[in-house]
Amino acid sequence: MIVCKFGGTSVASAEQIKKVASIVKSNPERKIVAVSAPGKRSSDDIKVTDLLIDLANTVINKGDVEAKIKAVVNRYRNIAEDLGLDNTISDIIEQDIRGRVTENWSDKDLFLDNMKASGEDNNAKLIACYFNAIGMPAKYISPKDKLILNDFPERTYALPEAYENLSVLKNTEEIIIFPGFFGYTKSGVLRTFDRGGSDITGSILASAVGAELYENFTDVDCVFAANPKVVNDPVDIKEITYREMRELSYAGFSVFHDEALMPVYKQGIPVNIKNTNNPSASGTLILPTRPATNRPVTGISADSGFSILYVSKYLMNREVGFGRKLLQIIEEENISYEHTPSGLDDISVIMRSSQLSPEIEARIVKRVKEELCADDVQFSHNFSMIVIVGEGMRHNTGLAARAATAISATGANIEMINQGSSEVSLVFGVRSEYEDQILKGLYEEFFATITSF
Amino acid sequence: MIVCKFGGTSVASAEQIKKVASIVKSNPERKIVAVSAPGKRSSDDIKVTDLLIDLANTVINKGDVEAKIKAVVNRYRNIAEDLGLDNTISDIIEQDIRGRVTENWSDKDLFLDNMKASGEDNNAKLIACYFNAIGMPAKYISPKDKLILNDFPERTYALPEAYENLSVLKNTEEIIIFPGFFGYTKSGVLRTFDRGGSDITGSILASAVGAELYENFTDVDCVFAANPKVVNDPVDIKEITYREMRELSYAGFSVFHDEALMPVYKQGIPVNIKNTNNPSASGTLILPTRPATNRPVTGISADSGFSILYVSKYLMNREVGFGRKLLQIIEEENISYEHTPSGLDDISVIMRSSQLSPEIEARIVKRVKEELCADDVQFSHNFSMIVIVGEGMRHNTGLAARAATAISATGANIEMINQGSSEVSLVFGVRSEYEDQILKGLYEEFFATITSF
Numbered sequence: 001m002i003v004c005k006f007g008g009t010s011v012a013s014a015e016q017i018k019k020v021a022s023i024v025k026s027n028p029e030r031k032i033v034a035v036s037a038p039g040k041r042s043s044d045d046i047k048v049t050d051l052l053i054d055l056a057n058t059v060i061n062k063g064d065v066e067a068k069i070k071a072v073v074n075r076y077r078n079i080a081e082d083l084g085l086d087n088t089i090s091d092i093i094e095q096d097i098r099g100r101v102t103e104n105w106s107d108k109d110l111f112l113d114n115m116k117a118s119g120e121d122n123n124a125k126l127i128a129c130y131f132n133a134i135g136m137p138a139k140y141i142s143p144k145d146k147l148i149l150n151d152f153p154e155r156t157y158a159l160p161e162a163y164e165n166l167s168v169l170k171n172t173e174e175i176i177i178f179p180g181f182f183g184y185t186k187s188g189v190l191r192t193f194d195r196g197g198s199d200i201t202g203s204i205l206a207s208a209v210g211a212e213l214y215e216n217f218t219d220v221d222c223v224f225a226a227n228p229k230v231v232n233d234p235v236d237i238k239e240i241t242y243r244e245m246r247e248l249s250y251a252g253f254s255v256f257h258d259e260a261l262m263p264v265y266k267q268g269i270p271v272n273i274k275n276t277n278n279p280s281a282s283g284t285l286i287l288p289t290r291p292a293t294n295r296p297v298t299g300i301s302a303d304s305g306f307s308i309l310y311v312s313k314y315l316m317n318r319e320v321g322f323g324r325k326l327l328q329i330i331e332e333e334n335i336s337y338e339h340t341p342s343g344l345d346d347i348s349v350i351m352r353s354s355q356l357s358p359e360i361e362a363r364i365v366k367r368v369k370e371e372l373c374a375d376d377v378q379f380s381h382n383f384s385m386i387v388i389v390g391e392g393m394r395h396n397t398g399l400a401a402r403a404a405t406a407i408s409a410t411g412a413n414i415e416m417i418n419q420g421s422s423e424v425s426l427v428f429g430v431r432s433e434y435e436d437q438i439l440k441g442l443y444e445e446f447f448a449t450i451t452s453f
Numbered sequence: 454m455i456v457c458k459f460g461g462t463s464v465a466s467a468e469q470i471k472k473v474a475s476i477v478k479s480n481p482e483r484k485i486v487a488v489s490a491p492g493k494r495s496s497d498d499i500k501v502t503d504l505l506i507d508l509a510n511t512v513i514n515k516g517d518v519e520a521k522i523k524a525v526v527n528r529y530r531n532i533a534e535d536l537g538l539d540n541t542i543s544d545i546i547e548q549d550i551r552g553r554v555t556e557n558w559s560d561k562d563l564f565l566d567n568m569k570a571s572g573e574d575n576n577a578k579l580i581a582c583y584f585n586a587i588g589m590p591a592k593y594i595s596p597k598d599k600l601i602l603n604d605f606p607e608r609t610y611a612l613p614e615a616y617e618n619l620s621v622l623k624n625t626e627e628i629i630i631f632p633g634f635f636g637y638t639k640s641g642v643l644r645t646f647d648r649g650g651s652d653i654t655g656s657i658l659a660s661a662v663g664a665e666l667y668e669n670f671t672d673v674d675c676v677f678a679a680n681p682k683v684v685n686d687p688v689d690i691k692e693i694t695y696r697e698m699r700e701l702s703y704a705g706f707s708v709f710h711d712e713a714l715m716p717v718y719k720q721g722i723p724v725n726i727k728n729t730n731n732p733s734a735s736g737t738l739i740l741p742t743r744p745a746t747n748r749p750v751t752g753i754s755a756d757s758g759f760s761i762l763y764v765s766k767y768l769m770n771r772e773v774g775f776g777r778k779l780l781q782i783i784e785e786e787n788i789s790y791e792h793t794p795s796g797l798d799d800i801s802v803i804m805r806s807s808q809l810s811p812e813i814e815a816r817i818v819k820r821v822k823e824e825l826c827a828d829d830v831q832f833s834h835n836f837s838m839i840v841i842v843g844e845g846m847r848h849n850t851g852l853a854a855r856a857a858t859a860i861s862a863t864g865a866n867i868e869m870i871n872q873g874s875s876e877v878s879l880v881f882g883v884r885s886e887y888e889d890q891i892l893k894g895l896y897e898e899f900f901a902t903i904t905s906f
Contacts, residue, residue: 246767247797258768265767314699315715320789327777336773341871342792343878344700397866401857408851417853418794419870425796 001170002029004215005180005202008039008047010276011123014082017130023217023279024175025136031172032209034180034202035127037119038075048075048119056115059101060108072097076126089129093122113182113192120179120198128177139174147183147204149191156191158183158204158263166208178205196257203271207263214264216256217276223248223256223284225299230436231443238282239290240298247389247425248301261286289391296396297446299389302439304432306338306383307353308415311368312346312376322372323347329367333360338385339418339427346376350416350429353381383415384435386428388442393424400426406445410437454623455482457668458633458655461492461500463729464576467535470583476670476732477628478589484625485662487633487655488580490572491528501528501572509568512554513561525550529579542582546575566635566645573632573651581630591628600636600657602644609644611636611657611716619661631658649710656724660716667717669709670729676701676709676737678752683889684896691735692743693751700842700878701754714739742844749849750899752842755892757885759791759836760806761868764821765799765829775825776800782820786813791838792871792880799829803869803882806834836868837888839881841895846877853879859898863890 006020024030038048055068077090100118105111124140131138146165149156162183169176180198184190193200199216206214222236223245240248242265249258256273264271265288274283309330316322323340330337330349337351361379368377386407393399400419407414407428416429430438459473477483491501508521530543553571558564577593584591599618602609615636622629633651637643646653652669659667675689676698693701695718702711709726717724718741727736762783769775776793783790783802790804814832821830839860846852853872860867860881869882883891 243798259771262768314718315712317789317791318712320787321780321784323790323793324777324780324784327774327780331774331777334773336770337776338770339795340776340793343871343876343880345696346876397864398858398861400867400870401854401861404854404857405851408854411850413850414853414872417870417872418796419867423796423799427796 001031001209001211002027002213002215003032003034003202003206003209003211004030004217005034005198006036006276007198007216007218008036008049009041009219010039010217011035011037011127012039012041012045014079016276017079017083017127019276019279020127020217021131021134021136023276024131026279029213030175030215032169032176032178032205032211033127034178034198034205035120035124036180036198037116037123038079048072048123049116051075052115052119053112055097055101056105056112059115060105060111065101069094069097069101076122080126080129083126083130083133085126085129085133089126092125096122110189110191114190117179117182117190117192120181124177124179131175131177137174138177139172140177140179141169143179143183143201144188145184147201149183149185151185151187151189155194156183157193158200159186162204163208163263166205167210169205170209196260199257199260200263203260203263206269207267210267211269214269214271216271216273217279218273219275219277220273221275221278221281221283223273223299225297225447226439226443227301230302230439234443235447237284237299239285239287241287241290241391241424243424244298244389244391245286247387248299256286292392295390295446296393296399297388297390300386300439300442300446301389302384302386302435304382304384304435305353306350306385306429307356307379307381308383308429309349309351309364309368310346310376310378310380311348311372311374312343313372313374314345316345316347325372326368329364329371333364335360339416339429341416341418348416350383350385382432383429384432386430386435386438386442388426388428388446389424391424393426402445403428403442406441407438410434410441412438454484454662454664455480455666455668456485456487456655456659456662456664457483457670458487458651459489459729460651460669460671461489461502462494462672463492463670464488464490464580465492465494465498467532469729470532470536470580472729472732473580473670474584474587474589476729477584479732482666483628483668485622485629485631485658485664486580487631487651487658488573488577489633489651490569490576491532501525501576502569504528505568505572506565508550508554509558509565512568513558513564518554522547522550522554529575533579533582536579536583536586538579538582538586542579545578549575563642563644567643570632570635570643570645573634577630577632584628584630589628590626591630592625593630593632594622596632596636596654597641598637600654602636602638604638604640604642608647609636610646611653612639615657616661616716619658620663622658623662649713652710652713653716656713656716659722660720663720664722667722667724669724669726670732671726672728672730673726674728674731674734674736676726676752678750678900679892679896680754683755683892687896688900690737690752692738692740694740694743694844694877696877697751697842697844698739700840701752709739745845748843748899749846749852750841750843753839753892753895753899754842755837755839755888757835757837757888758806759803759838759882760809760832760834761836761882762802762804762817762821763799763829763831763833764801764825764827765796766825766827767798769798769800778825779821782817782824786817788813792869792882794869794871801869803836803838835885836882837885839883839888839891839895841879841881841899842877844877846879855898856881856895859894860891863887863894865891 128140148162180201224234226234268288271286339350412434418427581593601615633654635645677687679687721741724739792803865887871880
């Protein structure tokens with residue numbers, strides 16, 4: 001059995017949904033389909049999810065709700081008409097939306113979640129309706145009472161019972177159309193996934209039914225070895241391990257959110273990232289392990305927005321517990337950190353700048369100076385992390401040298417190097433202004449001559 | 454005022470003590486002299502300190518004490534005779550030793566400390582006696598009631614009152630001969646310094662009297678840029694900062710123990726490492742800051758005996774506090790660590806192997822697996838740390854690349870790189886079997902063409 005997930009652009013229009021139908025039809029193993037809300041039909045288009053957020057805010061601010069409702073409903077009506085469906089499904093969708101609008105919005109977050117989720121929910125109903133209309137027996141399944149989530153305030157995730165409940169779907173006769181992006185708490189409250197959205201729903205479904213493959217359909221042929229916006233025509237990645245994918249998506253690889261890998265990772269289910277607009281392309285396969293290639297590096301990613309906290313104290317390394325106490329202070333500010341390179345008398349803590357503010361920084365500096373009696377404590381900003389990823393590259397003699405040399409060739413100074421733990425990645429910290437140059441330079445060094453692998 | 458310290462080989466024989474006298478005489482600023490116990494006169498000789506340890510153990514094990522006492526006393530008698538002194542001082546020393554032997558040894562550590570310390574104490578008396586005999590007014594000063602130490606069990610260090618008590622010595626008329634290596638607690642218990650020995654005593658004296666210079670006389674002309682036992686004829690270091698010296702002594706540079714730098718560091722007193730056997734050589738100056746040279750690297754050191762604890766857990770970086778909890782477990786085993794390179798889902802903790810045992814390792818692995826639910830936890834051993842040191846080298850573009858390339862050229866794999874905190878050092882972790890080759894390779898890369906600086 002194969003679980004497929006189709007992203008926003010894959011279900012943005014009748015034309016796209018027809019592609020989805022033919023893809024699902026072409027392989028009888030494709031029995032479970034997770035869908036997103038209709039996305040952009042063109043670059044200047046507005047996603048239904050954004051129309052819904054606009055609608056929700058209009059309700060809260062008591063604006064012209066009617067016009068906003070129409071904007072949303074008409075998107076579905078257009079799709080339904082273009083698919084040759086009668087008004088039945090569109091009327092159902094309109095009722096559903098009008099119903100949600102009238103719901104209590106004392107808790108704005110819950111109200112917003114409920115409105116947003118309607119995008120996937122109604123699209124799933126519409127697609128199920130279309131499949132049946134063209135003779136593909138299909139059935140819309142609501143996450144209600146099935147995809148059970150933890151209670152907030154923590155980040156939303158599926159509880160073990162969700163997997164039990166959903167496992168029955170493996171015996172389905174019809175093709176199941178399941179809305180992505182949301183679930184319900186035990187008490188029946190609708191919650192959306194903070195990150196990874198519909199990808200997570202598909203991953204949970206694949207894991208619950210023990211699928212042999214999870215196909216993630218998007219609008220790119222594959223994952224590239226480097227950001228195509230920076231590197232000119234980068235090679236595509238045919239096979240990549242979970243670990244490699246994790247490390248890459250950490251620093252800017254947005255193709256597939258790493259959190260969505262968790263459910264399938266646990267069961268070792270392969271993930272195939274494919275293109276709805278070019279289904280014959282083999283795409284990128286994410287696997288527990290992969291055959292070694294002759295190239296040590298699988299991909300290079302870069303991400304900006306990092307800050308460094310530098311702390312120095314003479315004879316620091318004689319103080320058992322100094323590092324631990326420092327991390328405790330940072331933890332008490334609810335800040336998660338990325339790396340902690342350390343010298344003999346100094347340690348740096350590298351974290352995402354988005355978690356900081358002048359007040360938080362001042363508090364941390366004050367505490368570290370007072371509680372740890374540090375000599376020098378300071379924050380510096382505008383750093384980027386460049387991550388070079390490849391299974392087993394740690395055992396590739398000279399790789400760090402090649403990378404460092406390529407970076408130096410750009411004239412950039414290496415502010416931080418972190419190697420020694422992960423066997424699949426090597427991280428360089430640099431000033432953000434050099435990020436693109438360095439990504440180009442490293443790509444040249446490790447991929448230049450090869451076209452594909 | 455200059456405070457001098459003379460090491461074991463500088464005061465091992467009459468001939469050496471005569472050199473000390475002429476050195477002190479040659480500059481009237483040299484008013485305070487800290488001395489060690491008589492060291493080896495030749496490579497196959499036995500240090501008085503070792504004779505004393507042997508004596509102490511013989512007492513405890515009720516062996517032939519008389520022979521051991523004679524062995525110690527005769528060393529002093531020979532020196533005294535060769536210096537042309539009568540028996541008075543030798544008899545005093547013999548009485549002192551016979552007195553210590555009869556003291557209560559219920560606490561073996563204290564007994565051993567007391568016996569060992571007699572080596573410096575009696576040598577100071579003898580040298581003061583000789584100085585006076587040759588017309589250099591000198592005075593032996595006991596650390597008793599002056600060099601006040603903290604109470605164990607912690608590592609011994611001088612309390613603030615020690616500096617107050619000793620500050621009066623700056624008004625001395627005579628040359629003060631002060632025994633190194635030990636002091637007394639407030640309750641009058643004799644304790645020796647765990648590390649750095651007489652170097653610390655000299656440093657404390659220099660700090661207490663606010664000396665303009667602390668001269669540390671040993672048996673080498675200077676500190677070398679790399680270990681002469683490994684690198685053929687390394688260049689000498691004329692000037693080095695405290696920070697650089699610290700980083701170098703951390704990994705195997707045994708010339709001057711870094712802990713001995715602390716007292717002078719606080720006051721910014723320069724330290725001059727000189728050779729008793731070649732006092733005209735300018736030696737190595739340790740300074741708070743030094744003029745920039747055209748070379749980014751000041752020295753390279755290497756030390757073996759490191760172990761790495763590797764811990765991996767999927768989505769580790771989403772767990773606020775994981776690293777801190779890990780360090781807590783290690784701290785609870787009273788283990789201090791050196792570096793913690795981290796990947797996205799894994800972290801390594803690098804520590805000195807001497808702190809570990811199969812039992813400790815098993816305990817740590819068990820706790821990390823159970824308490825942190827880690828996927829993979831393992832220790833690996835036989836690593837060396839190679840430390841490249843130089844003020845401001847961090848801002849020397851390409852240095853890391855040059856170093857990594859030189860290491861790779863030896864065929865060694867770089868297991869860890871730690872750069873990003875210390876501005877004066879860059880640390881590479883490698884398998885110990887490559888240590889010497891790499892040290893040679895790095896020396897070639899950074900010093901080859903230059904002869905001295």
